[in-house]
């Protein structure tokens with residue numbers, strides 16, 4: 001079943017360039033294009049402007065070199081956690097000409113994220129080092145610039161490759177900007193917007209601006225708020241001339257409230273003026289909403305109880321690795337939004353600035369997590385080695401970068417932290433409280449898991465207790481509630497379930513019993529001890545209907561019956577039954593690279609596969625979380641040589657009732673009462689259809705049909721017109737179909753792609769967790785009938801023609817317009 005919801009993409013684009021100022025004396029330029037890259041260690045001579053880099057590769061940022069490499073079980077130095085792709089050392093250089101307009105101005109460079117251990121030089125002078133790979137930072141170039149050519153050099157040191165418990169990417173994988181302003185300017189992340197009073201008829205907000213002002217010039221801070229049409233709805237009166245920071249106030253009458261249903265953002269314009277001249281300006285999306293957290297009602301947004309329908313997400317995106325183009329990010333967030341998801345946990349690090357801006361404008365709440373572990377490394381070479389020296393600086397940068405976003409509702413200071421101390425926890429919480437008003441939680445800070453604070457006595461300094469896996473265990477929430485009735489709680493990582501797109505098994509699978517995770521092999525807790533801690537999931541049939549799937553132990557069933565401790569359905573029922581629980585963040589949203597044992601490149605935790613194709617669980621969540629009428633049936637209907645055998649047909653819906661029809665004959669109607677609907681159907685080739693009704697009216701339908709042999713390729717695209725020179729991405733989802741256009745659910749065809757015209761290949765993927773092919777090659781094997789092709793517009797307008805061919809299938813030509 002498909003539908004599209006209109007999301008305000010125009011606003012989104014506006015804010016992606018929100019830094020771009022129109023102040024006369026200030027300019028913010030994207031500094032992504034025309035860099036040189038060398039994979040390997042070049043030594044210090046590469047920092048000098050005159051160094052000959054003519055044999056280095058020319059590329060545009062953002063760039064992730066790991067995702068371009070080949071999978072190797074041991075040769076790359078990365079492991080099952082960080083993903084078997086190459087790490088190493090990489091060098092970047094960019095030579096640029098001095099612009100005479102910069103005379104007398106300040107020129108700063110801003111990096112939104114470099115993975116990992118970067119050092120930056122300008123014309124041979126070191127500007128600084130940054131071990132953290134997820135934090136943005138800026139350096140002042142001014143004292144070192146000269147007329148003529150200037151050179152930025154960046155060394156990225158991922159040579160100790162076990163830096164993450166997931167695939168991290170390597171390189172300058174986020175945007176770079178050049179800020180040109182007067183010497184007196186607004187500091188990096190120097191605007192703090194806060195709503196001090198929020199009533200139905202008015203809101204008073206303050207804007208606290210930090211100013212960098214070496215010559216102590218007299219300046220004035222002026223702020224205003226613009227609505228969507230660009231009209232000024234509030235303006236600060238200004239407090240007169242200042243030389244350092246200033247705080248101004250503004251009053252808005254009848255402010256529009258921000259919420260996931262109405263993601264209304266205002267534009268905050270903050271200016272520095274010298275006399276009548278605007279010398280610097282920052283624009284940011286801001287919003288008005290009230291947040292309340294309590295052990296009685298859980299969570300209220302704008303005075304109304306809202307359950308968090310959340311997912312845990314990693315920052316990478318399959319075939320593009322960590323260098324995620326805005327179109328790809330938008331596509332992913334739109335999928336989640338259309339599923340009915342209202343919240344995302346940034347597991348376990350700061351995400352890109354674009355992510356938060358999209359969440360603001362699309363209406364997704366963010367549980368903003370800054371760290372995984374603390375002072376004790378969890379992966380051998382991770383941030384734990386740098387924590388003591390850097391935590392305060394990095395977390396300060398994180399809070400200041402993100403605290404103006406209306407989407408951010410809570411902070412998380414860590415995830416399943418162990419071998420640490422209550423003192424460190426307290427220092428972290430105090431830092432967050434000193435810089436912001438939102439509450440602080442920690443993933444897996446439940447009483448029985450996580451760091452070794454004495455949880456029997458207290459929960460350390462946290463405002464909200466976050467439950468990970470243990471929250472899924474029989475009776476754990478009840479026990480917590482009984483013992484700690486006045487403590488606020490959220491399920492930061494519940495439930496953990498598994499699925500492989502297009503794979504079905506009718507007998508229940510448990511991780512610990514049937515497909516142990518790498519870290520569970522040899523685990524002393526045996527299944528017979530663990531079994532009593534899980535919520536039973538009955539088998540769908542006595543005999544396995546899909547015995548052939550047992551051949552691959554790395555695939556899990558797409559019925560809601562492959563799990564760690566609890567099914568999706570049971571977990572959500574429990575979450576809804578506890579008014580005190582704010583909601584849940586499931587693990588995970590999309591399959592992500594890493595955290596899987598060879599020969600897997602990813603696990604199956606996602607409800608959407610690594611190529612961003614939804615699994616059946618996506619539709620189960622949609623039935624639970626979305627109000628838009630929907631119906632979805634599974635499994636597919638191509639079960640060769642199984643005529644007459646009983647196949648369980650499962651239907652997810654949020655409508656009143658569903659009628660199931662096989663080849664036009666009704667198999668009966670079932671009312672929807674909050675559980676999945678199941679029909680046991682003797683298999684017969686043809687068409688199986690679910691008709692969902694509200695009252696007596698059919699409102700939506702879904703159909704599965706028996707496929708004959710593969711004939712050609714069908715496709716769907718996120719867009720058919722791309723803008724040249726903008727980084728726009730077309731995502732083509734290709735399916736192998738029979739003569740009647742029916743998807744062949746087992747098709748495994750090697751497709752080749754020929755590209756002509758104004759696009760370049762960004763990546764290919766098929767979602768198969770055990771297919772370790774290079775992402776940048778113009779071919780891809782379909783997995784369960786499908787694969788994905790990502791194409792990026794070049795700088796030249798024109799037409800692009802993509803020819804898809806294989807030995808056995810009829811060729812397909814796809815045309816895109818590049819304007």
Ligand code: GAL
Nearest residue numbers: 415416468469493496587595
């Ligand atoms: C959790 C952990 C996540 C991920 C997940 C996989 O314990 O917090 O980062 O590792 O397990 O099951």
